[in-house]
Amino acid sequence: MKRSGKRVFASRLGKCRSAGTNIAIHRGAENMNTITPDAIQALKGRMRGRVIAPDDPEYDQARSIWNAMVDKRPGAIARCTGVADVMQAVSFARDAGLRIAVRGGGHNIAGNALCDDGLTIDLSSLRSVHVDPDARLAYVEPGATLADVDHETQAFGLATSLGINSTTGVAGLTLGGGFGWLTRTLGLAVDNLTAAELVTADGHRVQVSASENPDLFWAIRGGGGNFGVVTQFVFELHPLGPEVLAGLIVYPFAQAKQLLTRYREYVDTIPDEMAAWAVLRKAPPLPFLPEAVHGQEVVIFAFMHAGDVEQGKRLIEPLRHFGDAHGEHIGAMPFAAWQQAFDPLLGPGARNYWKSHNFAKLSDGAIDTVIEYAGKLPSPQCEIFIALLGGAANRVAADATAYPHRAVKFVMNVHGRWDEPAQDQDCIRWSRAFFKAAEPHAMGGVYSNFMTAEETDRIAAAYGPNYQRLAQIKRKYDPDNLFSLNQNIKPAA
Numbered sequence: 001m002k003r004s005g006k007r008v009f010a011s012r013l014g015k016c017r018s019a020g021t022n023i024a025i026h027r028g029a030e031n032m033n034t035i036t037p038d039a040i041q042a043l044k045g046r047m048r049g050r051v052i053a054p055d056d057p058e059y060d061q062a063r064s065i066w067n068a069m070v071d072k073r074p075g076a077i078a079r080c081t082g083v084a085d086v087m088q089a090v091s092f093a094r095d096a097g098l099r100i101a102v103r104g105g106g107h108n109i110a111g112n113a114l115c116d117d118g119l120t121i122d123l124s125s126l127r128s129v130h131v132d133p134d135a136r137l138a139y140v141e142p143g144a145t146l147a148d149v150d151h152e153t154q155a156f157g158l159a160t161s162l163g164i165n166s167t168t169g170v171a172g173l174t175l176g177g178g179f180g181w182l183t184r185t186l187g188l189a190v191d192n193l194t195a196a197e198l199v200t201a202d203g204h205r206v207q208v209s210a211s212e213n214p215d216l217f218w219a220i221r222g223g224g225g226n227f228g229v230v231t232q233f234v235f236e237l238h239p240l241g242p243e244v245l246a247g248l249i250v251y252p253f254a255q256a257k258q259l260l261t262r263y264r265e266y267v268d269t270i271p272d273e274m275a276a277w278a279v280l281r282k283a284p285p286l287p288f289l290p291e292a293v294h295g296q297e298v299v300i301f302a303f304m305h306a307g308d309v310e311q312g313k314r315l316i317e318p319l320r321h322f323g324d325a326h327g328e329h330i331g332a333m334p335f336a337a338w339q340q341a342f343d344p345l346l347g348p349g350a351r352n353y354w355k356s357h358n359f360a361k362l363s364d365g366a367i368d369t370v371i372e373y374a375g376k377l378p379s380p381q382c383e384i385f386i387a388l389l390g391g392a393a394n395r396v397a398a399d400a401t402a403y404p405h406r407a408v409k410f411v412m413n414v415h416g417r418w419d420e421p422a423q424d425q426d427c428i429r430w431s432r433a434f435f436k437a438a439e440p441h442a443m444g445g446v447y448s449n450f451m452t453a454e455e456t457d458r459i460a461a462a463y464g465p466n467y468q469r470l471a472q473i474k475r476k477y478d479p480d481n482l483f484s485l486n487q488n489i490k491p492a493a
């Protein structure tokens with residue numbers, strides 16, 4: 001469907017004139033509005049899906065997201081069942097001057113999937129994935145998780161490039177860039193996005209691709225949720241598996257310096273099909289590890305080879321001899337199963353505070369800093385994660401998509417993670433201290449999907465040289481910054 005040339009923005013009044021009714025909206029603090037019961041009733045009349053209000057028994061469950069640190073109370077949650085619901089919800093919120101939050105998989109660390117007082121547009125029940133194996137395309141709804149996509153695409157021996165935790169939402173991951181085990185071979189998620197459909201601030205549905213609204217297509221490939229509510233993603237698919245060689249090798253922390261130095265040399269020798277990441281943390285009770293190792297600091301190499309299994313075995317040989325391993329679990333396994341391997345370590349319900357840096361190389365200083373902070377983990381769930389990018393992701397120009405970080409070889413995350421509020425201070429302090437100590441060795445840019453809500457001073461670094469172009473496109477499609485609860489791009493003046 002073509003975008004209508006006429007764009008009508010209602011003024012931000014305290015009255016919503018829609019469906020022939022005048023709906024009182026109470027203006028709350030900070031120019032945000034709370035929604036009256038009458039207004040909620042009116043929204044219910046316009047939607048096919050449920051509208052969940054604060055007095056609804058489902059409300060607390062509906063407002064819980066992956067990061068238990070986030071405790072927001074939306075005025076209402078519009079659980080959309082299709083594009084029409086999204087159009088209604090966007091128009092309703094816009095006309096009423098309500099703050100909007102958009103929820104896909106609900107995984108984002110910043111908690112922008114929810115708002116206080118305004119309207120949360122909840123897409124989590126839209127999880128259909130339709131595969132066209134002849135065209136090698138997947139049509140994905142915006143509440144789908146990685147597991148949904150893997151399940152449907154692997155039925156045809158196909159896959160696309162997404163992340164490494166099957167419970168992550170495809171929507172938020174893709175809109176920020178999206179990298180995982182297949183990034184070095186296939187590029188980022190945005191490099192495999194061939195088209196999308198979204199509802200813009202004027203409440204219209206538009207199609208975007210290289211030939212339709214190409215400016216908007218460019219912007220959503222890394223510009224996050226700034227430009228509208230995406231109601232469908234179309235991904236290019238590629239043959240994979242169904243079995244891949246993958247696994248974990250766990251080494252003693254005492255050998256960390258030697259291990260990370262060898263890892264740094266090793267990653268320069270491997271082909272794109274091989275992805276090897278490093279994690280420093282306390283050992284989980286993995287069945288292949290001696291019990292005495294459980295809970296001890298370790299260095300874990302996690303890897304996947306997106307090609308011939310025998311070739312993969314040859315490629316991982318050096319990784320198995322970086323030191324004296326505590327144990328390993330290596331084998332050919334279904335790609336969809338490997339995508340779920342880390343799910344138990346990163347389930348919902350824990351408290352999380354993450355920070356992230358991009359690196360062009362792992363300098364000696366970076367390695368020393370990682371080792372120093374991995375040696376004083378404040379909780380058994382805290383970890384430092386080094387993801388290897390490069391390959392196909394780096395063979396794309398920085399201005400080809402809104403995601404600009406095409407020279408990044410490693411993304412390093414500090415995952416502050418714990419269970420009890422009493423541990424908040426210690427774990428946040430540790431995460432921040434590591435982040436600051438690692439900063440001199442990093443590139444300065446940051447992946448927008450790993451930013452906390454407080455990091456507004458890093459937004460320019462997240463969009464890098466593409467920021468001005470994004471701001472121009474924002475002015476064209478969302479001049480009033482209706483979609484502001486994200487790593488926000490302000491409309492150009």
Ligand SMILES: Cc1cc2nc3c(=O)[nH]c(=O)nc-3n(C[C@H](O)[C@H](O)[C@H](O)COP(=O)(O)OP(=O)(O)OC[C@H]3O[C@@H](n4cnc5c(N)ncnc54)[C@H](O)[C@@H]3O)c2cc1C
Pocket residue numbers: 066102103104105106107108109111112113114123142162163164165168169170171172173174175176177178179180224225226228229230231346449450485486487
């Ligand atoms: C356990 C875990 C593992 C992760 N692993 C990876 C990984 O391997 N690779 C990687 O690249 N990232 C990874 N991430 C980061 C992930 O990409 C972001 O958290 C991402 O935002 C999650 O998307 P979501 O839809 O689940 O989140 P949500 O919180 O639902 O959405 C995040 C934001 O995206 C926007 N948004 C969501 N849906 C839409 C939509 N349909 N239209 C418009 N805007 C929308 C909104 O601004 C929203 O606030 C991981 C995160 C976690 C918690």
